[in-house]
Amino acid sequence: MKGSHIVQYLGLWIIGLFAAATIASASAADKVEKKSTNAKPPAASAKTTDPTIREIEKYREMLAEGNPADLWEARGEDLWKQKRGPNKVSLEQCDLGQGAGVVKGVYATLPKYFADTDKVEDLETRLVTCMVMLQGFSYDQAKKAPFGSADNRSNMEALVAYVTANSRGLKMNVALTHPKEKEAFAIGKKMFFHRSGSHDFSCATCHAQDNIRIRLQDLPNLTKQEPAQRAYTSWPAYRVSQGELRSFQWRLFDCFRQQRFPELDFTSQGSVALTTYLARNANGGVLLAPTIKR
């Protein structure tokens, strides 16, 4: 049946809520601010003519300098350098696609194929891989509590903020050279248009038309280049309504929730396929993330 492999990748098995984070993290030693830069965030490059969207972007530029995402970025840098896990090793040898320890510029080229795991991985999947292979965590431990809350911080979101900030200002450049990368793109595209769930929604239901909105949130038409670039390059973002920094895995997880789909498993093959499709469509867009959103 045509749709059955899609159903598999949607991950119908509900893993259930992750337990409270138990990964111990040593508190930062007394140190004065040394990594604060006075650099300004880049201005949006994908210009839109819609006056409403332009006003919102002006507002976002004004807020960008007080963006709480900077705090996640600082915490993520600490976590990257901290010796953690059973192996008491830091993530500084983690290969995010451009060599061991290279953080600069990697987010603009993810997702991509990695030979050591023989699969296409996005940033979060790759961080999980490194936490397992370098630091000795189990997959369950590494994937525990990926989306933080007031009482339950997420290390993953902090690491995502740190890595993404190191690609700020660069153009998205997802290559589709390896056969598995092409396959992920094709599956992601199929998922985008596949209708399912109790409401018979697909991503395309909301994201394949111009000039529509849900309540007061404008819905970018992700089948067109400029809105696709503008949307993807604004994630991860500090979501004011959540009081947390949210990643692209979270965005897809929440889209699934809003469509009343079964829960999208964190770093599942389906989530990576969809991310590959959307990231590739954003090629050429300047990465502004981590940004700030409603």
Next chain:
Amino acid sequence: MADPMKIRARLQGDKTQVIVSMSHEMETGQRKDAAGKTVPAWFIQNVKATHNGKVVFSAQFGPAVAKNPNIGFRVNGAKVGDKIIMNWVDNRGDNRTDEITVTPA
């Protein structure tokens, strides 16, 4: 010491614009958790900025200030290369001190 602050200090004309983001949950003491128990109050109470040993900014925060407070203020008489030191203390006695070097706009 608690999580680091993010500070920016830029000289614009004769005044230095300082923008600070503090990492703090800022619990009001009114919120109840999922079990119905009141989450105890935990918030920054005193904030201070010094430049060349002189206090150039001070504030007393209360439960009305939101999570991860962000403030901005201007300092007179600072030059490029000067250090501005930010400090906060919360109601549990925890504190954080960070410094920033003034740069041109």
